[in-house]
Amino acid sequence: MATRRPQTTERLTPGAGLPPAALFERLIDALRRAWLTPDASDRDIRLADQLLHRLVPRVAATHEVASALDDAIQRLGRLSQLRAERRREIERVATSLKAIQPHIGLAAGGTPVGKLNAALGEKRAGRPAPTPVTLPAPRRQPAVTPLSPQASITSLPRIGSKVAEKLHKLRIDTVGDALRFAPRRHIDYSNVVAIGEPLGLRGDVTVRGEIIELREHHGPGVPRVTVRIFDGTGSMRITWFNTFIARQISEGDEIYASGTIEGGYGGLQLTSPEWERVGGPALSTGGLIPVYPSTQGLAQKTLRAMTRNALDAATTKVEDWLPPLRPYLPGTLADRLPPLTEAYEHLHYPTSLEQFQAARARLTFEDLLLLQVGLVKRKRERKAERGRAIAIDHDDLETYLATLPFALTGAQRRSIAELAADLGQPRPMTRLLQGDVGSGKTVVAAACAWLAKRGGMQTAVMAPTEILAQQHERNLTHLFAGVRPDDQPCIALLTGATKAAERRNLAGRLASGEVDILVGTHALIQRHVAFHKLGLVVIDEQHRFGVKQRDLLIEKSLGLQPHLLSMTATPIPRTLNLVLHGDLDVSLIDERPPGRIPITTRRFLGPQRAEAYAVVREEIARGHQAFVICPLVEASAAIEARAAVAEAERLQREVFPDLRVAVLHGRMASRDKDATMAAFRARETDILVATSVIEVGIDIPNATVMLIEGADRFGLSQLHQFRGRVGRGGARSYCLLLADESTPDGEERLQTMVATDDGFLLAEKDLELRGPGDFIGTRQSGLPELGWLDHGFDTRLLDDARQTAEAILAHHPDLTHPDLNRLNEAYVRFWASAQTGQGLS
Incomplete structure (x- = not known):
């Protein structure tokens, strides 16, 4: 008798003889019925418990799976008698079982996981069962035809013309583009x-x-x-x-x-x-x-399927050009960088953060190396050209500096000495002068122009806008006002607004050598502008000019390359100088003239807006003026312009009805912009509402308030540039930062602005908080696409890339060695993406 009872139980136990997969499906069906009718579910719960007991010895291959199954048994044994709680507990058991299904060797069925009414296929409240949202498994290997990285993206499965149009917006046109399309x-x-x-x-x-x-x-x-x-x-x-x-x-x-x-x-x-x-x-x-970064109409599952298929299709076709460069790589770098195919795989589907970081370092190093090869090559070629050596008379230079109405800082004197040393060489100078807002860059440029004049050569000063060109002419005239009339340089202005008769007269004086310093805009590179003996080119806010525009002006030196001095008031983190200016020598003015009154920076929350407006009104009552910057609108310049106009109208109507409010935005014609700024400079208006067009270089000494709406939307460097538009006339000035509600990162930027006015420190903090994309993506012309660097990089990789580029070019300046064929091909493709469309030409 004792032997018959277990035989009978075995025969009557549900699921006897069924394979594990069928047992599992029957178990889920029992839980579904129990969930649907919780008040009469005891029979189905007992059935589920029996099926679980039969399943355990057949699939519990690991401790984790065994523990999960045992936990499900324990939960079923202590279900609540309350209807809602009982359903919730049944649901949790079903969810936990479906979660371990892939780990017990059972193929997941078509039933999605989640709430049992949705996940197990039932309808409730008129809702059909949803289509499950699934993600491609990282190591799934679909059948994909092998493809070259140069193959069209439409060669991949399920990428038709409509999807390809959307991918084009993300700059994905080839399989190789998909491989290098980094997840954000x-x-x-x-x-x-x-x-x-x-x-x-x-x-x-x-x-x-x-x-x-x-x-x-x-x-x-x-x-x-x-x-x-x-x-x-x-x-x-x-x-x-x-x-x-x-x-x-x-x-x-x-x-x-x-x-x-x-x-x-x-x-x-x-x-x-x-x-x-x-x-x-x-x-x-x-x-x-x-x-991944996306665009409207592209789901993440589409992008994941695309990258998975691209990896599977192109793995055997990828050409790795880095191994032949091993002799030129410093230290143990070659051993630290993974192979290219592995880097692509781990870029998209790593199993750990360390794998992703190694992959990203490999691909970042490639871009840094190709960038540095181009920049070092450009610098070597410029240094090999013939220039005009200027005879430097240091005593005469000191005589000029003594006529200035102020004493130079140590940083200004150091920069002048560096520039004078370059100007005296027969090879052309290519130097960038970096200085914070108000650090005194213009007087350094004036000293160089003085050296050029005394050496019998002319200087061209090129500014990005007519307003800045006029400003430079006034400032240079002031800086030479103390020189004896017979020795004063002849300064002329040429812009798009210069009338035809005046242009003709100026052309003759310039060609004869009568004009020593010509200040202007893009008009300087027009055909009819011919110099007698151009020896120095000064370009202000150089990031606004492309390589082609700069080179057109340089070509006017008639065979011999003039010396080139680029200036920028945008502090660049020192770690990025080799990226952005690797072809230039850099001089830093990191010291401010003494006696400047610090600008008071305050942070206001939305409800405190009236307090900020009170500061504006008080300053205008003292005879000063104010800027109001509108929030950054990324959608389009047109929307931003409309927002500026609407804000100006609101301020005039509701806040400052007794004051004169004007507006300035990027959609205005140049003539209207100039007229608006001229009226503001002449104090014909009290408040100028503007978009970010006011960021660089505008000099209104009477303006003492910079009120920035939506300040948390701007980066630190841009906020600092706005702040630099006030405090230029000697009166105490204010920068008022308004933001209704801010993210923690946005709030940290605003508090940093309040804490310091050091532009270089702020630039380093901006790099830390936002990555280098703001410096690289929006401020440069003439560089290739540098998307890999947008989210930061190990600066040691940059040093390694620079050393490698210099070692390669020292041995093979033309990249013609057979071992460098693939590098040269990659270099040409990389620099073809430069914004000028002409790479290094």
């Missing part, structure tokens, strides 16, 4: 931040919590779904502008959400983050999930 971040669902931890909620974060509120909004405004999640430490609002998400999640779901923290009226929030259910299918892949 990776999601690590195992690394979550507590919502109630304010110091952790900065930048890109991943949070986990239960949905305690879900709402769909169909008007007014854009249709959207908002949820609030709670993780035990705090709650957070999440918004998606995709109402279909409401069919995929429900209150009670526990989800991960990963995105960029933003400020909102209800506190910190996430907008359109990546999301996944706890225990969802993407969490079983074992790697980090890439999140």
Whole structure:
């Protein structure tokens, strides 16, 4: 008898003789029925318990799987008798089982995971079962035809012409472009931040919590779904502008959400983050999930499928040009950089942050090396050209400097000495003069122009706008006012507004050598402008000119290259100088003239706007003027212009009806801009509302207030440039930073602005907070695309790249050695992306 009872039990136990996969499906079906009818679910719960006991010895191959199955058995044994809680507990058991399904050797079926009514295929409240949102597994190997990296992106599966048009907006046209299309971040669902931890909620974060509120909004405004999640430490609002998400999640779901923290009226929030259910299918892949820059109409799953297919198709076709350069690489660098195919794989689908960082270092080094090869090559070629040596009389230079109405700083004297040494050489000078706002760069340029005149040569000074050109003419005239009339340089101005008769007269005087210093805009590079003996070219705010424009002016020296001095008031972090100016020598003016009154910088919250307006009114009552900068609008210049006009009208109507308010924006014609600035300089208006066109170089000594709306939207360097527009007349001045609500990063920038007025320190902080993209992407002309560097890089890689480039070119200046063929091809392709379209020409 004792032997018959277990035989009978074995025969009657559900699932006897079934394979594990069938057992698992029957188990899930039992849980589904129990979830649907929780008041009469005891039979199905007993069935699920029996099926679990049969499944354990057949699939529990690891301790983790065994523990998960045992936990499910324990949960089923202590289910709540309360209907809502009982359903929730059943759901958690089903979710945990589906999460381990890939780990027990069972293929995941077509049933998505999550709330049982949604995830197990039921309909509720008229909602059809949603299509599961799945992510491509990092190591899945679809059948893809081998392709060259140069193949069109449409060669990849499921990339048709319409998708290709959208990819083109992301600069993805070839398979190779897809390989190098770097994720902007990776999601690590195992690394979550507590919502109630304010110091952790900065930048890109991943949070986990239960949905305690879900709402769909169909008007007014854009249709959207908002949820609030709670993780035990705090709650957070999440918004998606995709109402279909409401069919995929429900209150009670526990989800991960990963995105960029933003400020909102209800506190910190996430907008359109990546999301996944706890225990969802993407969490079983074992790697980090890439999140790519995108454009409208391109889903992340499309981009992930594209990069996965590109990797599978092109792996055998990728040519690695770095191994032949091993003899030129410094130290152990060659051993630290992974092979190219491995770098591509780990760029997109790493299993650890260390793998991604190594891959990114490899690809960043490639770009840095190609950049430095071009810059070192350009510098060597310029140094090999014949220039005009200027005879330097140091006593005569000191005589001129003694006529100035102020004493030079040590940094100014050091820069003048460096420049004078270059000017005396028979090879052309190519030097950048960097100085903070108000550091006194113009007097250094004036000293060089004096040396050129005394050496019998002419100077051309080129500014990006007519306003700045006129400003330079006035400042240079003032700087030479103390010189004896017989020795004073002849200074002339040439802009687009110069009348034809005056142009003809000026052309004759310039060609005869009567004009010593010609100041102007792009008009200086016109054909009819001919110099007698051009020896020095000074270019102000050099990042606004392309290589071709600079070279056209240099060509006017009739065979011999003139000396080139570029100036910028935009402090560049020292770590980026080799990137942006690797073909130039750099002089720094890192000291301010004594006696300047520091600008008072204050931070105001939205409700304190009236206090900021009071400061404006007080200063205008003292006879001064004020700038008001409108918030940065990234959508378009037209929208930004309309916003500026609307803000000027609002201020005139509601805030300062008794004052004179004018507006300046980038969509205005040059003539109207100049007229507006001339009226402001002549004190015909009290307040100038402007967009960022006011950023560089404008000199209004009577302006003492710079009020910046939406200050948290600007970078530190740009805010510092705005601040530098005031405090130029000797009176105490104010920079007022207004922002309604700010992200932690935005608030840190504003507090840093309040704490210091050192432009170089601010530039370094800006680099730390925002990466080098602002310096590289928007401020340079004549450089290739440098997207790899947008989010920062190890400066040691830059030093390694510079050393490697110099070693290669020292041995092979023309890159013609057979071992360098692939490097040369990569170099030509890389520099073809320069903004001028002409690379180094």
